Structures are given as structure tokens and as C-alpha cells.
Amino acid sequence: MGEVDPTFIQQLEHRPKLEVIEAQGIPQIDLSPLLTSSPADVHADLVAQVRDACENWGFFQVFNHGIPVESRGKLISAAKRFFDQPMEEKRKVRRDEAHPLGYYDTEHTKNVRDWKEVFDVTVDVPTLMWASHEPDDEQMTEYLNQWPHHPPELREACEEYVKDVEKLSYKLLELIALSLNLPANRFEPFFSKGQTSFIRLNHYPPCPAPDLALGVGRHKDAIALTILTQDDVGGLEVKRKTDGEWIFVKPIPNTFIINVGDMIQVWSNDKYESVEHRVMVNSTRERFSIPFFLCPSYYTMVEPLVELTDEQNPAKYDSYNWGKFFATRKRSNFKKLDVENIQIYHFKKSNELKG
Numbered sequence: 001m002g003e004v005d006p007t008f009i010q011q012l013e014h015r016p017k018l019e020v021i022e023a024q025g026i027p028q029i030d031l032s033p034l035l036t037s038s039p040a041d042v043h044a045d046l047v048a049q050v051r052d053a054c055e056n057w058g059f060f061q062v063f064n065h066g067i068p069v070e071s072r073g074k075l076i077s078a079a080k081r082f083f084d085q086p087m088e089e090k091r092k093v094r095r096d097e098a099h100p101l102g103y104y105d106t107e108h109t110k111n112v113r114d115w116k117e118v119f120d121v122t123v124d125v126p127t128l129m130w131a132s133h134e135p136d137d138e139q140m141t142e143y144l145n146q147w148p149h150h151p152p153e154l155r156e157a158c159e160e161y162v163k164d165v166e167k168l169s170y171k172l173l174e175l176i177a178l179s180l181n182l183p184a185n186r187f188e189p190f191f192s193k194g195q196t197s198f199i200r201l202n203h204y205p206p207c208p209a210p211d212l213a214l215g216v217g218r219h220k221d222a223i224a225l226t227i228l229t230q231d232d233v234g235g236l237e238v239k240r241k242t243d244g245e246w247i248f249v250k251p252i253p254n255t256f257i258i259n260v261g262d263m264i265q266v267w268s269n270d271k272y273e274s275v276e277h278r279v280m281v282n283s284t285r286e287r288f289s290i291p292f293f294l295c296p297s298y299y300t301m302v303e304p305l306v307e308l309t310d311e312q313n314p315a316k317y318d319s320y321n322w323g324k325f326f327a328t329r330k331r332s333n334f335k336k337l338d339v340e341n342i343q344i345y346h347f348k349k350s351n352e353l354k355g
């Protein structure tokens, strides 16, 4: 494979740099106090570390998180066996409008194709969602997972991993609530009656033109919180808030990478920002990563929390419905609309600077 299809080629200003800047600064947080007590009882120091990381980076890494290393290892091996199969096998569980979960290899980020293939798995089965993006259409649909015959262990590996990571995600959400001076359980009602969280198995094959293409183009995660595990290859870059420089996130064994998503940005009324990131590819080694996207129930109205707004700091966003937002995103994936995807800044109040 020498030539790269033009649909993968990034515009000049978005191409990866050749020199890599390593992220000395992305905070590393020790979660061991959580192993013995709940977030509400933990030391203020842990909450302060989370606050600093959310304010300054929007990203942090956690260790001593309590998730057995085997659970991730098993899932990455199963993912490798799945993606190693011929395309005709993978296409049997291909995602389409009727089955929005499963295998997919033509995702576009900002209208440029990503050098990756993915397999999406929903957490709650079935997951309740709006059937359409139309604001007045109240029809519902149920998302179910599509499991391949091969490898047979993929389903169990996913289910086991999800159970562990889901627990971790709620603990982190409690810490984030405390760091905003809110009660630990402040976000719970958005998730307790039918979350729409999902995991994605990402496979980035070696790319003959890593200077022109990206595994995932620059983007922010639209969800509440992302808990990411990656193998030892590396490729994730985070846009540093202080100077806009792309910073390489060096893989550290047995840690998770956490990032604040767009919904936390809105709930916190911009106190915490969802930060842009992207994925570089390379010409020799394939890479695997697995994000867990924590998402609330489909009917959740997302808006700045009243406790975090007042006359001096009025709400910066109009409220939006999470399920309709999600359905609009899905629609633009399937229809490959040649316009920008729906974004939270479309809901910025008109007296706020957009963008």
C-alpha cells in the first residue's frame, strides 16, 4: 500500500508535526484513597488535584484505580483477533442506520476520513434513544449490540471490562462534582434511569502516510466524561490550553486517561473546558485504544447548573436535549453531510462570543 486515498488527507494546517512534544504536564493522579473510602469521604487533596487538572488541562491520568490489568489485556487481545479478520467477516456486524452499534471503518471527523476502524458496544442493553433527530418526533428506538461469532470471547471481555470502568467513571464523576463544590451525587439523576454510555474499540492500522492522515482528526468529546485505555504504541495528542501546542500523551502502563467532555463544560458553565485532541498514526505499528464514553439518559436536558450560575456569572448556554443532540450526530455520520456536525457552541447564548 503506497498511496493514500485523498479522503484521508488533512489540510496543511491540521497535519501532524514530525517532532513530538511529550506531556510532562498532564497531571497524574493517585486514586488509592478511593480504594478504601467513597469520594465523599476522601481527602480534600485528591479533590484539589482533580480541580487543577480539569481547569488547566481538561485531561488527567489516573493510577491505583482498582481495575485489574487483566480485564483490559483480555479485551485488547479479543479486539485484535476481531480486527485481524477479513473485511467480509467484520462487515457481518457492520453499523448502519438500523443497527447503530457494531463495526465501522468510514468515520469522518470534520469531514476528513479517519485512519481507523472501530467496534461500538452499548453499556445498557437495550439502550433507549430517540428514533429521530427531529425535535418534535417522540418516537423511541432501542439500541442492541451486534456480536460477531469470532472471536467468541469478545462479548464476555467487553461486558467484564465495562462493569469495571463504569464503576470508575461514577467515582470520577463524584470527584468532579466535589471539585465544583457540589454534592458528590449531584450528577447522579442524569444517569440513574437509563444511561446511553458506550465503549468503542479503536484499531489504527499502520499508515503509509502518517504525515498526511490522522487516526482521529482534531475533535472534542460530546459526552460527559471519557475513560480511555491505550496500548503501548502511543499516538494521542492533547491541545495544551496555555499555548495551543499539540502535546503527546506518553503511554504509561496500567493508567487510564480521563477527559472532561462537552456536557461537563456546559454543566460547569465553562469552568471546565472540553479540550481538543487527535490521534497520530505511524507507518509500522498498529495501535489499539478503548474509550468508555459516559453519557446520560436520552431525555436529559443539558444546561449550566443553577448552583454554578448567578447574576455575575449568568448561564452561558441554552439548554439542549442530549438524545436529540446524539441523534443529530449519528445522522450526520450516516448521511456524510458536508457541513459541520452539531456542537455545543451552537447553544451558546447570543450575548456570548461563539466559537
Ligand SMILES: O=C(O)CCC(=O)C(=O)O
Pocket: 200, 202, 216, 221, 228, 230, 235, 236, 277, 278, 279, 289, 290, 291
Ligand atoms: O485513540 C485515542 O487515543 C483517542 C480516541 C478518541 O479521542 C476518540 O475515540 O474519541
Ligand SMILES: [Fe+2]
Pocket: 219, 220, 221, 277
Ligand atoms: Fe476523543
